[in-house]
Amino acid sequence: MSPIVGSPLARVDGRAKVTGAATYTADIEVRGALHGFLVLSTVANARIIGINVRNAERSPGVVAVYTHENMPRLAVPTEQGTVYWKRVIPLQNADIHHSGQPVAYVVAQTPEQARHAASLVDVSYDTSTPQADLAAAMDEAFVPTSGLKGPNDVTRGDPVSGLAQADVRIDVSYTTPMHHHNALEPSATTAVWDGEKLTIYETAQGINATKATVAAALGVPPANVRVLSRFLGGGFGAKGPVWPHTLITAAIARELRRPVKLVLSRAHAYTSNGHRPETHQRLRIGAKRDGTLTAIEHVTTSQVGRTEDLLFNTSEPTRMLYTCPHVRVTQQAVALHLPAPSMMRSPEAVASHGLETALDELSYELGMDPIELRLRNYAADNPEEDGAPFGSKHLEECYRRGADAFGWHRRDPRPRSMRDGDTLIGWGMATAGHTAGGRPGAGARVMISADGQAVVQVATHDIGTGTYTVMSQVAAESLGLDVDDVDFQLGDTAYPFAFVSAASATVPGVGAAVNRACTTARRALIDIAVADTRSPLRGVPADRITVEDGVLYDTDRRTRRDTVRAVVTRHGEPVEATANPVFIPPGYSTGACFAEVRVNPRLGQVRVTRMYGYFDAGRVLNRRTLRSQGIGGAVWAVGFTLSEHTLVDQHLGRIVNPNLSGYLVPVNADIDEIRMGFVDKPDLANLDALGARGFGETPMTGMTAAIGNAVYHATGRRIRDLPITQDKLIEEEGGAR
Structure with a gap:
C-alpha cells in the first residue's frame, strides 16, 4: 500500500487559506441579513432597575433592541447531547452575575449602526459588592459533586501514612492567573430561519452539540436545525460549548423573521466565551x-x-x-x-x-x-x-x-x-x-464515483490542527487512492455524527470512522470487480487483490489489474459505505x-x-x-x-x-x-x-x-x-x- 499515512503532506486546505478563498463564518454573506451587537453590563453583582433604549431605537438603521423586558423566552438546555455549561441565559431576567454579561442586544441594518446604537443604551443598576478575589475567598472553597472526568476528590491508598513514611517531604503552593483563548477568528453566529427550519453558520468545534443545544433552548426538534462550520480560525476550547449569544441570536432571528448575524468584538470575547480560570x-x-x-x-x-x-x-x-x-x-x-x-x-x-x-x-x-x-x-x-x-x-x-x-x-x-x-x-x-x-466516536460516509474520485463526509471540524489533511490521508490509504482523488468534507451536521473536536479526540475518533468506512468501500469495490465478467480480475480470490494509486491488482500476478474508475463505471452506480460511531x-x-x-x-x-x-x-x-x-x-x-x-x-x-x-x-x-x-x-x-x-x-x-x-x-x-x-x-x- 502506498505510504500516504505518515508522509509530511502539505495542508490540502492551505492554498484556500493563504489566498483568502476559505470562507470563515464571519465572511459568509446571507441575503437580507441584519446585524447584532451586544450591550454588556459594567457591574458584576447587581440587579437592573431601569433600562432606557429609546435613543438606541431612534438611531439610524436600528430594527429592534432586545432586553430582559422583551426578549423571547428560552429554556436552559440540559438534555443529553447538549453542551451549555451555564445555568442561566442572559436577557431572561434582571439579575447580573458578572461584569460583561449581556444586558441588551441591538439589531440594525449594518454592523456599524448596531454598534453605535448599543452605545446609546442606558442601564441603571442596584449594585452590591462583588467577590472577585480568589485568594480572599479561599475559605469558601467547595468540592463540586462531579466533574467532566469523574469525581473531583480521588484517593488511592493512605496519603497521610505515605507522607509519614517519607524521608524527604516538600509542601509547596503555586498559582496561575486567568487566561483567555484569543483565537485569530472571533466567535460569530448567523441564524437563518426558513419556516420552522433553522440553519446556523457558527464558529463551532462542536456542531452536533450546537445543534442539540440550540434545539433544546428554542424548543424545536433537532431535525429542524442544521449547523455549518467549514473553517475555524482557531478553536482552543472556547468554541466547543454553546454560549448565550448563539442562542439569543437564533431566537431573535426567529422573532424578526430575518437572518441575524453577530460577530463578537475582541473585548466581548473576554466575557462571552469562557476562559482558563485562576x-x-x-x-x-x-x-x-x-x-x-x-x-x-x-x-x-x-x-x-x-x-x-x-x-x-x-x-x-x-x-x-x-x-x-x-x-x-x-x-x-x-x-x-x-x-x-x-x-x-x-x-x-x-x-x-x-x-x-x-x-x-x-x-x-x-x-x-x-x-x-x-x-x-x-x-x-x-x-x-x-x-x-x-x-x-x-x-x-x-x-x-x-x-x-x-x-x-x-x-x-x-x-x-x-x-x-x-x-x-x-x-x-x-x-x-x-x-x-475515552470519548464518543464518530461516523463516516464515503462515496466512490465513476470518475475514480471519493467523497468522504464526517460532521467534524478542522480547528486549525489539520483535520482536512490528515483525514484525506487516512481515506486515501484505506481506499487505495491518491490523496488528490479524495475530497474530505466536514463542518455540516447533515453529515454523519462526530464528537466535539476537543480532548484530543478527533484523530482517534474520526480517523477510526474514516478508516472503517473506507475499508468497507474498498472491500465492496473488490467484490464488484471479481464478480464482473468484464473485469480482468474476474474470479480472483478477493483476499489476493490490493488497491493502490487507484488500481486494483492481483498480488500473485501484478499484471492482472483493473482501475477503480473502470470498475465503478461498469457497475453503473457509485460505490458507497458508512461507518457508525464506536466509542474511542x-x-x-x-x-x-x-x-x-x-x-x-x-x-x-x-x-x-x-x-x-x-x-x-x-x-x-x-x-x-x-x-x-x-x-x-x-x-x-x-x-x-x-x-x-x-x-x-x-x-x-x-x-x-x-x-x-x-x-x-x-x-x-x-x-x-x-x-x-x-x-x-x-x-x-x-x-x-x-x-x-x-x-x-x-x-x-x-x-x-x-x-x-x-x-x-x-x-x-x-x-x-x-x-x-x-x-x-x-x-x-x-x-x-
Whole structure:
C-alpha cells in the first residue's frame, strides 16, 4: 500500500487559506441579513432597575433592541447531547452575575449602526459588592459533586501514612492567573430561519452539540436545525460549548423573521466565551532517599462563576503519570462574580505545571537528576486503572532520545552555574502527559464515483490542527487512492455524527470512522470487480487483490489489474459505505520536554532560546502537521509561563485588559529554536485509527514546567506564581517566591 499515512503532506486546505478563498463564518454573506451587537453590563453583582433604549431605537438603521423586558423566552438546555455549561441565559431576567454579561442586544441594518446604537443604551443598576478575589475567598472553597472526568476528590491508598513514611517531604503552593483563548477568528453566529427550519453558520468545534443545544433552548426538534462550520480560525476550547449569544441570536432571528448575524468584538470575547480560570495549587509530596515516591497530595482550587460549578483543569497527570502507592487529588471551586470558565487548550496544563514543578523542587532536595527521579517512579501500566496496560507507552524512550538531542548530559545541575558572560543560562525539563480518547466516536460516509474520485463526509471540524489533511490521508490509504482523488468534507451536521473536536479526540475518533468506512468501500469495490465478467480480475480470490494509486491488482500476478474508475463505471452506480460511531478507547500520549532560557539578571528579562520535545503519540499520520502541533504547544507554553495574564479589578470584578495590546501573547520574534521528535509506534488499542492517538494538547502539559524549571536553574529563584515576569526576578536578592 502506498505510504500516504505518515508522509509530511502539505495542508490540502492551505492554498484556500493563504489566498483568502476559505470562507470563515464571519465572511459568509446571507441575503437580507441584519446585524447584532451586544450591550454588556459594567457591574458584576447587581440587579437592573431601569433600562432606557429609546435613543438606541431612534438611531439610524436600528430594527429592534432586545432586553430582559422583551426578549423571547428560552429554556436552559440540559438534555443529553447538549453542551451549555451555564445555568442561566442572559436577557431572561434582571439579575447580573458578572461584569460583561449581556444586558441588551441591538439589531440594525449594518454592523456599524448596531454598534453605535448599543452605545446609546442606558442601564441603571442596584449594585452590591462583588467577590472577585480568589485568594480572599479561599475559605469558601467547595468540592463540586462531579466533574467532566469523574469525581473531583480521588484517593488511592493512605496519603497521610505515605507522607509519614517519607524521608524527604516538600509542601509547596503555586498559582496561575486567568487566561483567555484569543483565537485569530472571533466567535460569530448567523441564524437563518426558513419556516420552522433553522440553519446556523457558527464558529463551532462542536456542531452536533450546537445543534442539540440550540434545539433544546428554542424548543424545536433537532431535525429542524442544521449547523455549518467549514473553517475555524482557531478553536482552543472556547468554541466547543454553546454560549448565550448563539442562542439569543437564533431566537431573535426567529422573532424578526430575518437572518441575524453577530460577530463578537475582541473585548466581548473576554466575557462571552469562557476562559482558563485562576487557580491555586498546593502539593505535598513525600519520597524515600532513593527518590521513590511515597505519597502525593494535590489540591487545586479554581475560580468558577456564581451560576455554575463545572471544573476543567483536571489533575489527571498526578493520578496517571507516576507510580505512587498513596495519592489524593482534590479539585475545589470558589464561586466568584466573574464570567464562567471553560475548557481551554490543555486543561491538564495547570495541574501538570504544578506537579512537574514540584518534582523539580523534590529533585533538588534529593540531589538527584530530574530525569532520574521520574524514571525511578515510571508507571509502565496505568495507576488510574489498577495497573491495566496502556495501549502503548514509550515514555522511557522519549526521555532518552529527548535528553540526547538536547544535550542534557552537559548540564551543570547547580543553580546559577551556567553563564554566557553576564547572562545566566538555565536548563529545565518536565514530563508531558495528556489523555486522548475515552470519548464518543464518530461516523463516516464515503462515496466512490465513476470518475475514480471519493467523497468522504464526517460532521467534524478542522480547528486549525489539520483535520482536512490528515483525514484525506487516512481515506486515501484505506481506499487505495491518491490523496488528490479524495475530497474530505466536514463542518455540516447533515453529515454523519462526530464528537466535539476537543480532548484530543478527533484523530482517534474520526480517523477510526474514516478508516472503517473506507475499508468497507474498498472491500465492496473488490467484490464488484471479481464478480464482473468484464473485469480482468474476474474470479480472483478477493483476499489476493490490493488497491493502490487507484488500481486494483492481483498480488500473485501484478499484471492482472483493473482501475477503480473502470470498475465503478461498469457497475453503473457509485460505490458507497458508512461507518457508525464506536466509542474511542482511552489513550495516553506522553513525552519529555526540555527548555533552555537565558536571563538578564539586571533586568530580570527571560528569553527562551531552545525548546525540545520528544513524544509518543502512537503512529504518526502526518509528520508535518504533528510537528506543527508540537510547535504550537511550545509557543503557547512560553505565553502561559512568562506573559499571559488576564487582569481583573478585584473591587469591581471587571476585566481590565480585554485586548491584545494588554494581554501579551508570544509573537514570532519571541521564538528561537524549537525541535520536535516522535517515537512513531502504533497504539495497539486503537488500530481502527491506524494506531494513531490524539496529541495536539500534549506538548503544553510539559513545556510550561520545563521553562519554569529552567528559570530556577538559571537564577536560583523559584517563581511559584505565574507568569514569571521581570518584576519577580529583579526584586530583593535571594529567596524563593
